[in-house]
Amino acid sequence: MIKKLALIVLFLALAAAGGAYWAYTQIENYVNSDIKPTEALLVNVPEGSNYHSFTRKLVSDGVIDASQWSRWAAKTHPELTKLKAGTYQVQPDISLAELFALVRSGKEHQFSITFVEGSTFKEWREQLTETDYLTHDTAELTEAQIAEKLGLEGEKVEGLLLPETYHYVAGQSELSILKRAATQLQAALNEAWGSRQEELPIKSAYDLLTLASIIEKETAVDKERGKVASVFVNRLNKRMRLQTDPTVIYGMGDSYDGNIRKKDLRTPTPYNTYVIFGLPPTPIAMPGKASIIAAANPADTPYFYFVADGYGGHTFSKTLAQHNRAVREYLKVLRSQ
Incomplete structure (x- = not known):
């Protein structure tokens, strides 16, 4: 009888051990199973989330299947319960354990926003408004x-503000990005102002920035920036009006419809350099570092004029007669295209 009872106890123990092993295997299979999406996706862990609420969210979002082993996984793998709120980019074909490891790491996805050289603050504001995952x-x-x-x-x-690419995590504020852009612009401006050419006809770093913004709007060709800067510096030294179309456009504001007419060139605004002498009162765009450097260290040239050549660059001239010939050549190119 005692021998029979011992066999029963042994059988029950083996059954329990087998059942426990089987359950453990099911939990491990669940934890190490691949997530469902086949493309990269963003997963958000809200503030205050715990293991169970986050797992339910993954199920409702279609990232994983519901499983009876989910609640047991938190007991055998307590590391799964350590979550950090944020937005994470999850790659396809990773396991649930790897997803939780990413969330545990706190390495949130880095979004980016790029502001191009020569854009205006109005355009920056519109771009920020249209950008997702920002406050x-x-x-x-x-x-x-x-x-x-x-x-x-x-x-x-x-x-x-310095036009660059700025990275951010979900929920960061627009102001935080603008503060970084302002800090980087000031650093670039201070460096250029400190290494500027002597006897420039520019009174302050802010005036240098204004000149740089005009250069930025006039050319996107790196090798031309120094020449364009020299034209404006030569004109300032001779007390000639700058006569640059981008300042006219900026002064026109919302009334600019894509065309500049002769009456626009004659209409006074604080920015119309066909009317005023010297620089306009503020920058007319966000200049990049290259234009700031060019404004501080213009090329040494005899040029006072330039006009588009029709091929993406400009023709530079010393005299008005030469300039007029260059304008006629430019018009020929336009007519032939």
């Missing part, structure tokens, strides 16, 4: 209020 905290602010929050002097932001 839009500037929409209700005026330009003057934004300038104040960025610690800028005056009420204009134009020209005071």
